[in-house]
Amino acid sequence: MSQYKxxxxxxxxxxxxxxxxSINNRIIKAVMDLSEDPRPTGSKxxxxxxxxxxxxxxxYRVIYSIDDEILIVDVRKVGHRKDIYE
Numbered sequence: 001m002s003q004y005k006x007x008x009x010x011x012x013x014x015x016x017x018x019x020x021x022s023i024n025n026r027i028i029k030a031v032m033d034l035s036e037d038p039r040p041t042g043s044k045x046x047x048x049x050x051x052x053x054x055x056x057x058x059x060y061r062v063i064y065s066i067d068d069e070i071l072i073v074d075v076r077k078v079g080h081r082k083d084i085y086e
Contacts, residue, residue, distance in 0.1 A: 004035045004066075008075045012062075015078045023060060027078060030057050034073045038066045052076065060084075 008016075008031070016024060033040065039053065046052045046063070055062050061084045063077040077084055 002071055004038050004071045004073045006031060006035050006073045006075065009077075012075045012078045019060075019078075023058065027057050027060060027062065030055060031062060031075055034064065034075075038064075038073045056081075
């Protein structure tokens with residue numbers, strides 16, 4: 001399987017920087033693992049005609065899109081589950 005390139009948006013990086021280091025490290029590891037498998041067990045495609053996917057890390061969610069043609073995973077949002085879907 002080919003390696004995907006992981007891109008993190010400016011807003012997602014900013015949200016990630018605000019988090020405590022313990023959860024921050026877990027999220028960074030999960031995001032980096034997307035380069036190996038962009039659709040890991042437990043990931044779900046979001047409804048509503050969107051091309052976005054999400055993964056859960058405890059009470060936090062990472063929203064991202066996948067481009068299989070050019071092998072890119074684009075992380076768009078990182079946040080607590082109560083705020084992320086707004």
